[in-house]
Amino acid sequence: MKKHNFSAGPAILPASVLEEAARGVLNINDSGLSILEISHRSKDFIAIAAQAEQLVRELLNLSDDYAVMFLSGGASTQFFMAPMNLLNEDETACYVNTGSWADKAAKEAKNFGKIETLASSKEQNYTFIPRGWEVPAYAKYLHLTSNNTIYGTQFHWWPDTEVPIVCDMSSDMFSRTIPVEKFGLIYAGAQKNMGPAGTTLVIVRKDLLGKVKRTLPSMLNYTTHIDNDSMYNTPPVYAIYVSMLTMKWIKEQGGLTAIEAHNQAKGDLFYHELDANPLFHGTVTVKEDRSLMNPTFLAINEEVDKAFDAAAKAAGIDGIRGHRSVGGFRASMYNAMPLEGVQVLVDVMKDIAQKMG
């Protein structure tokens, strides 16, 4: 049975990428060796890593003011690595608390400087993106989480500020165009739109570095990785390889403008059904804040919940259960999810409404 993978992450990857990724495990570039067993200093892998960086630059129209790194340790490592590298003890960074990950990011930053929370929707179970806040000019940076995987909200606007934005884009990186120049640092775990789990993309405006007074372990200093083209130590070779393949696929789809239109079409299809269907309702209270990556929704009662869960499984739909802290359902629709996959989901919802509505 054809599976429709709505997992929140690690998440669906394009079929053509998976096929090439499997071939690489057996024989990379006709070398007779596996991508898993070649040196990271081999010409094959150096070319892969260079192509990965080049694709990041192309997709985002990135200028030379920015450095690109492929690190490990996930976005959770960036929660403390960003402030360690950007913030002195006596300086202030501002955070907006839009979800569990944003909350954790702020908590981890507190060891390295003064952290001000400008706004939060925590008390309302993160059901919207807070508005009406301003970034003080003394802030060293503003930290945002662009998409909240658990709560199904997403920033569809960017604050009007000169303060550089540090942004966790783990769950919507490469899902849409972004005004790169507003960002001082962007980080994203690969395992949503970019590739498998195991590498983290970090993009930083180089002039922000080298200004903190603390002593940094070599591995936690962005400059170490920039100076060594992300090969100070053995990089996560396979995760970078598959990320490169996925970014190549994104480019082949027409780049971020085309991807954004495709994701909008999927979101429109899904949310239209959600708004029309009497048996389900979204968990996000402000419609303009709804995520195009992770629509979260609840059935109106337990009977519908169970029936829908069973019908979805029967239709080959996988990974649709909501995060344990929200419950209900979450239909993650990353780049590689085709419109047809969303149609299957919508059809199941319609069907349930017809039977039980």
Added chain:
Amino acid sequence: MKKHNFSAGPAILPASVLEEAARGVLNINDSGLSILEISHRSKDFIAIAAQAEQLVRELLNLSDDYAVMFLSGGASTQFFMAPMNLLNEDETACYVNTGSWADKAAKEAKNFGKIETLASSKEQNYTFIPRGWEVPAYAKYLHLTSNNTIYGTQFHWWPDTEVPIVCDMSSDMFSRTIPVEKFGLIYAGAQKNMGPAGTTLVIVRKDLLGKVKRTLPSMLNYTTHIDNDSMYNTPPVYAIYVSMLTMKWIKEQGGLTAIEAHNQAKGDLFYHELDANPLFHGTVTVKEDRSLMNPTFLAINEEVDKAFDAAAKAAGIDGIRGHRSVGGFRASMYNAMPLEGVQVLVDVMKDIAQKMG
């Protein structure tokens, strides 16, 4: 042409493991989904992670006094994470400097306590393992690098001390039996005998934890990872999967006793030829310190060097050039290298001697 992969790491993996690893990329456990796109919270991956831990415990006869973690960031991250978690500012840890990695480990530790170098062969370009040193009883731990990938030396004995040993076993983990009870902490990047690049095995005696006063970022605290079965954040799924497959293969070979005998046989075959062949000599000055993982050797002149390099390539031998800091050759013979591969290498050496000797 059949390739013989003598790379120092990432390194040769068993053919059967690579085949299963490629199948997993297309379809894991007949789920219709790729191992690259399933949730780390899925039952499939939770079973894989549990099996990986179980195999570590079985192969090493590990008691419940020890915790097992699969982290990311490589051994280079353990260089500072170990002292951060084990050493207070006013406490002393002892290091033995047997190579570039040992040297780096000590340097990174200096930010977190008092570091004493008990012995070093750095001035002699690391051509032997220093002897005749004692571990002071006040030492919180003794740090060793069990095998020195670049310089071709290896500890074939363990110091007689009650002080817990913290050991970087990146390049000889699972290549032989070890007296686990002597070790307080063992860490190893996967990309030699254990799997592909992208995860780091950390084994720690649990009673050593929770004794430092400093505030640790969550991701740098071993306790975080232990309490969450290495799933505090998204783990490097594929690297753990392939490591599990490789450990399963080790078990199928008869476990570490059988693997050790096999590695000894390969070492005997190679070093016998090296000692007999007039055109080559080893870089290690004390024969008892020679590595069974990474024999390093030089040709007697440039003509032999070039001829051997060409003949090796023609025989399908790959990755045999020495590290840039030593030059010459390095024939890494990790677990997955069969005796026949070493025989091909030895035959090329014999052949060169016959032609040019």
